[in-house]
Amino acid sequence: MNVDKRFVLLRGSSGFYTYAIYEHLSEWPGFIIDNTRTVFKLRKDKFHYMAIADKRQRFMPLPDDRDPPRGQVLAYPEAVRLVDPVEPEFRGEVDDKYEYSCESKDISVHGWISTDPPVGFWQITPSIEFRSGGPNKQFLTSHVGPTSLNVFVSAHYSGEDLVMKFGPGEAWKKVFGPVFVYLNSLPPEGDPISLWDDAKQQFIVEKHKWPYSFPASKDFTPADQRGNVCGRLLVLDRYLSEECLPARGAYIGLSVPGEVGSWQRETKGYQFWTRAKEDGFFSISDIRPGDYDLHAWIPGFMGDYKYLHTIRISPASDISLRDLVYEPPRNGPTIWEIGVPDRSAAEFYVPDPDPLNINRLYINHPDRKTDNGTYAGTTWQIRFTLDAVDANETYTLQVALATAHVSEVQIRLNNPDEDPPLFTTGVIGKDNTIARHGIHGLHWYYTVSVPGTALSFGENTIFLRQAMSISPFQGVMYDYIRFEAPSYSRPNHKL
Structure with missing residues (x-):
């Protein structure tokens, strides 16, 4: 596997961007990847406060607390009971990196805060198109270290099904990222926790910039070479209603062609997802050129929807689909x-x-x-x-x-x-x-x-x-x- 790692500094930007181009050439032997990610190990004497969501943030134990005799390993090796932590407030707790996992769709900004001096370190992900497994796939984010991760492919919460496997002679290339590593700070008298709110605002800025214009690689597709798809999804369950109902809140996405529901086990291609509105209308934008199947699942209804026809996205294409109707599994009232x-x-x-x-x-x-x-x-x-x-x-x-x-x-x-x-x-x-x-x-x-x-x-x-x-x-x-x-x-x- 070739891994071409790139770092980008922009004038006037408080941080840097990083992305990588992975390539498996046709003349190479088989290869597997079960996990790939960016990882940053921060200073343990500075970064003590972790934030991954508005209601999931806290001061964290030290990595020393996990090592014997301060920590007691439990039935699963990642889980450690803190029996004699440096900070007594953590005594008796169990620390485990999996306690801080998030669904892909919710991993937009996460990171750590130093209180002295007040400095924030954040990974901002403006698009999840390059992550495997769809919007609901769970990934690690941050954990005791202090460690900050941005995971692109992972077998966690899925096992062997989400391991990338390449056969001999299989040519493949994919761009992971860019993600933005954002740094913010305050005067000494400022409230360090407010750095989280600033980082969320920076995510909005980065999302509006996507797809970025600065990557020099020809493998990253710019905005003017991408396409869009829109339409409306309806659901017909005759034991609930004789009329079609709008598929409100449906998860609707494009992934490489495959079987019904194949998107949740798909690892090698790009995926583009959105949520349907209350009336069932949806719009998916900034899609890389290629052939895709359109998939959906609707909260409140069983099963998976797949559009019958493969959709070909060409540069600057704008495709409007007719009303799509999903009939969920049902044999009787x-x-x-x-x-x-x-x-x-x-x-x-x-x-x-x-x-x-x-x-x-x-x-x-x-x-x-x-x-x-x-x-x-x-x-x-x-x-x-x-x-x-x-x-x-x-x-x-x-x-x-x-x-x-x-x-x-x-x-x-x-x-x-x-x-x-x-x-x-x-x-x-x-x-x-x-x-x-x-x-x-x-x-x-x-x-x-x-x-x-x-x-x-x-x-x-x-x-x-x-x-x-x-x-x-x-x-x-x-x-x-x-x-x-x-x-x-x-x-x-x-x-």
């Missing part, structure tokens, strides 16, 4: 549902953390995870009643998983010992999301046919068994579960 199909486990119960395994930043915070120290194959039960059953018809169970790590979900109906089970996912996933404190990894969904003969009038129980139990970090997180009646019927039930 809803009998009951659990959760919201949003590709996360947000609606499912997470207990309060063990006080011996906490980071105080996340007390009473929506991002939290705990582990009670035990593990085994587990079975969840969904109990429900049916006031009528048609033994001659087929019912449907829709199951969406927010993540899986070396797990197998077996589904049984009214018999916990049924062998073979009604359905099994087989062993799936290497996301390692549980160990990394995540609420989602790669998304999986399954449509399970349920014969009416397997159901009972009155009480019924669905058994969801996660059968793998070699490690405490194995498991799945559920996104959404829905039980559907046969297509002709109307639901009459209670859960």
